[in-house]
Amino acid sequence: MTASSRGSQAAASLIRIHPRVCSDCINHISRPTQRSYATEAASLKPLDGPQVTRPSNLPPVTSHPGPAEYITKSGILLSRPPLLTRPPTSFEKAFFFYQKRLNERLVMPFSRYFYFKKDTPADTDWKIKARERNWQPARELGGYSPYGPEAWNDELLVGDKLSETSTIMEALVKDGQVRAVEGKDGKAQEAREEEKGKVEKPLGRITEADKTNDQKRLDRKLNRTLYLCVKRENGGWGLPSGALEGRENLHQAAERVLVQTAGVNMNTWIVGHVPVGHHILQPYYVDGKLERPGERTFFMKGRIMAGQANLKGNLFGLSDFKWLTKQELEDHVRPKYFSAIRNMLAER
Amino acid sequence: MAKLPSATLRRAHLPSSPQQFTQCRHASLLRRPHRPYTFTQLVTLSDGSTYTQRTTSPQPIYRSTKDTRNHPLWQPSLDNLRNVEQDEAGRLRAFRNRFGRGWDLESTGEDAGSKEGKNAAAGSGADASKKTAAVGAGSDEEGSLMDLISGGAYTQSYQQTREASKGPKGGEGQGAKASAKDPAEDDSEKAKKKKK
Numbered sequence: 001m002t003a004s005s006r007g008s009q010a011a012a013s014l015i016r017i018h019p020r021v022c023s024d025c026i027n028h029i030s031r032p033t034q035r036s037y038a039t040e041a042a043s044l045k046p047l048d049g050p051q052v053t054r055p056s057n058l059p060p061v062t063s064h065p066g067p068a069e070y071i072t073k074s075g076i077l078l079s080r081p082p083l084l085t086r087p088p089t090s091f092e093k094a095f096f097f098y099q100k101r102l103n104e105r106l107v108m109p110f111s112r113y114f115y116f117k118k119d120t121p122a123d124t125d126w127k128i129k130a131r132e133r134n135w136q137p138a139r140e141l142g143g144y145s146p147y148g149p150e151a152w153n154d155e156l157l158v159g160d161k162l163s164e165t166s167t168i169m170e171a172l173v174k175d176g177q178v179r180a181v182e183g184k185d186g187k188a189q190e191a192r193e194e195e196k197g198k199v200e201k202p203l204g205r206i207t208e209a210d211k212t213n214d215q216k217r218l219d220r221k222l223n224r225t226l227y228l229c230v231k232r233e234n235g236g237w238g239l240p241s242g243a244l245e246g247r248e249n250l251h252q253a254a255e256r257v258l259v260q261t262a263g264v265n266m267n268t269w270i271v272g273h274v275p276v277g278h279h280i281l282q283p284y285y286v287d288g289k290l291e292r293p294g295e296r297t298f299f300m301k302g303r304i305m306a307g308q309a310n311l312k313g314n315l316f317g318l319s320d321f322k323w324l325t326k327q328e329l330e331d332h333v334r335p336k337y338f339s340a341i342r343n344m345l346a347e348r
Numbered sequence: 349m350a351k352l353p354s355a356t357l358r359r360a361h362l363p364s365s366p367q368q369f370t371q372c373r374h375a376s377l378l379r380r381p382h383r384p385y386t387f388t389q390l391v392t393l394s395d396g397s398t399y400t401q402r403t404t405s406p407q408p409i410y411r412s413t414k415d416t417r418n419h420p421l422w423q424p425s426l427d428n429l430r431n432v433e434q435d436e437a438g439r440l441r442a443f444r445n446r447f448g449r450g451w452d453l454e455s456t457g458e459d460a461g462s463k464e465g466k467n468a469a470a471g472s473g474a475d476a477s478k479k480t481a482a483v484g485a486g487s488d489e490e491g492s493l494m495d496l497i498s499g500g501a502y503t504q505s506y507q508q509t510r511e512a513s514k515g516p517k518g519g520e521g522q523g524a525k526a527s528a529k530d531p532a533e534d535d536s537e538k539a540k541k542k543k544k
Contacts, residue, residue, distance in 0.1 A: 083397075100388070110385040115406050126406070139408060140388055168400065172390040176409040199409070202390065202398040267425040306425035 068293060069283045074253035075241035075299040076261075077276060077344060078228040078268060080323065084205060086223050086348060088165065094156065097163035100138070101154040104146035110137040124188035125180035139175050140168040173199050215322040218308060224325045225346045228309060229332060230261065231320040237332040239341065241297050242316060250275060254300035260315045266307035276301045277344035279337060299344060394418040 088096070116123040130136070134143030142162045144154060161167050176199045183189040209220035218226065230240050242257035244250070251273045258268060275298035283294035309321050322332070326345040330338050386402045390409045395417040416422040420429040435441060443451075 085399075103386070107383045107385050110406075137385060137387065137406070168388065169390065169398075172388065172400075172408045176390075200392075202392065203396045306423075 067290060069290065070294045070296050071243050073241045073243050073295055073297040074250045074257055075239050075279070075297045076228070076254045076258050076270075076302050077239055077299045077341075078258065078262075078302040078304055079346075080218055080226040080304050082223050082225055082348065084223040087205070093163040093165065097141075097156065098154065101141055101144050101146075104136075104138060104141065104144060105151065105154075112137075119188060121180045121182050121188040124190070125178065128179045128190060129175055140171045169202055173201055215324060215328070218304070218323055220323065221325055224348060226323040226325060227329055227345065228262065228304070229322045229324045229329060230311070230316075230318045231322075233317050233319045236334060236337075237322075237329075238337060239299060240316070240318075241299075249273065250298050251300055254302065257316075258302065261318060262309035262311065262314070262321065265310055267305040268307075269303045269305065271301040271303060275299055277341055279340040299341065301344075 112123075112126065116126055133139065134145060136143055136145055138144070140162075145151060156162055178195070178197050179191055180188050181191045181195050205222060207219050207222065208214075209217035214220065220226070228240060229237050231237050240257060240261040242253065242260065244253045245256075248256070251270050254270050258266070258270075277299045279295075279297045279299070281295040281297075283290060284292040311318050311321055322328075324332060326342070326347065329345065330342075333341075384404050386404055387406055387408070388400050389403045389405060389407060390398055390400055392398050392409060392411045393415050394412055397417070418426075418429060420426070423429055433440065
């Protein structure tokens with residue numbers, strides 16, 4: 001009997017008289033501990049103390065003839081990080097909008113002559129644009145005047161689109177257009193239509209791959225983490241994995257398996273040498289004979305910086321790949337597999 | 349004339365204290381912090397991604413020409429960001445013909461050497477290419493230093509002697525290098541024209 005279990009038994013005898021401790025806990029502590037690790041050693045050389053009862057439900061661990069019961073595999077959780085921040089919630093939009101209007105009342109007023117020299121095109125340009133927003137310098141606040149009689153009226157009504165991100169973008173893009181040019185006599189004048197120039201609109205959050213739902217492309221779901229998911233021929237979906245070879249480490253095996261799975265045309269990085277999760281497949285017996293060994297897969301975290309997967313000539317008999325978010329991954333893989341890997345997938 | 353109480357009444361002093369402390373309790377004025385006016389600005393990075401920031405600049409849109417999105421340090425896998433010498437008008441070549449390669453950066457010379465090595469030893473292994481690169485860079489450096497002294501005359505005489513000798517090292521030397529470089533440059537120029 002080990003020292004630690006002797007100590008816990010002594011503690012159990014002490015707290016047995018305590019009225020606040022439940023009997024289950026005391027029984028659990030005072031029970032002789034089952035030695036699950038060094039059973040082989042104990043059977044080889046019996047100790048002098050009381051015989052440790054071997055748990056009947058555990059099979060012998062090592063040194064039995066025949067094939068190994070479990071194969072150790074290294075899996076890769078290859079992820080593309082989100083490229084965009086998530087869209088703000090309605091509360092966040094309202095909050096930031098209110099803070100901006102409040103800020104108008106607290107900061108120093110905008111000094112135009114510090115930035116624009118008088119009677120220059122830039123100054124005229126500013127005046128033309130400011131006239132359209134109630135002579136207020138802020139572009140996206142809907143002409144709110146912080147010092148006028150309507151200064152108290154700084155809250156938006158329900159359903160007002162003024163705090164939407166798209167409205168703010170539109171206001172900024174509209175203001176980016178040139179409205180005043182230098183005339184013939186050197187004075188600034190309002191620009192004609194052809195002189196105004198075109199201002200490029202910022203790119204949208206939804207890409208072409210999102211519209212067509214092309215799950216092989218890496219430029220889809222820009223604000224979500226995507227994971228590389230592969231399909232075995234005549235099999236289900238799963239994360240790429242392969243058995244360890246020789247004396248290589250988990251992360252070395254992960255790098256090798258990734259190249260053998262998805263080709264060299266990827267700029268990847270295995271993050272750390274410690275697995276982020278594991279999945280265990282139990283061995284399959286027929287009439288007490290090992291039919292198929294079990295698998296212990298340890299998943300290494302990886303990042304893709306550039307490139308794309310290419311399954312041509314892969315060594316694992318894979319037929320298809322996809323870049324999926326966590327929720328899409330849940331629809332593709334078996335529920336038991338997903339419950340094993342779900343906690344290593346990012347929510348967003 | 350009656351005196352004000354503040355003038356007549358005096359604060360009691362403790363006789364034991366050697367120093368004289370006078371306590372004053374003015375209402376201290378907390379000045380408003382001087383905050384300049386800030387605008388919302390749309391920042392467009394070189395790859396088209398945007399974000400807004402608060403800034404004192406009245407410019408509504410800021411377009412960045414050089415940032416992490418098109419810098420080779422942060423984007424090592426983008427080949428079009430590599431430092432490739434663009435000499436479409438041939439002005440650099442003309443300069444080098446006249447003044448030699450003494451004004452080149454060391455790194456560009458090495459790059460040219462390694463490229464040359466790859467072209468020359470296409471079939472052989474990586475070791476051979478490295479060797480040629482090293483030899484090329486070494487002779488280059490020597491040549492460039494001599495150019496500085498003799499005003500470019502050294503390179504010509506050096507090449508002439510090289511071509512005349514035609515030794516076994518000739519394939520790795522500078523003369524072969526110059527001749528092998530021209531078609532490559534022509535090719536790249538053609539490719540650029542095609543792109544246009």
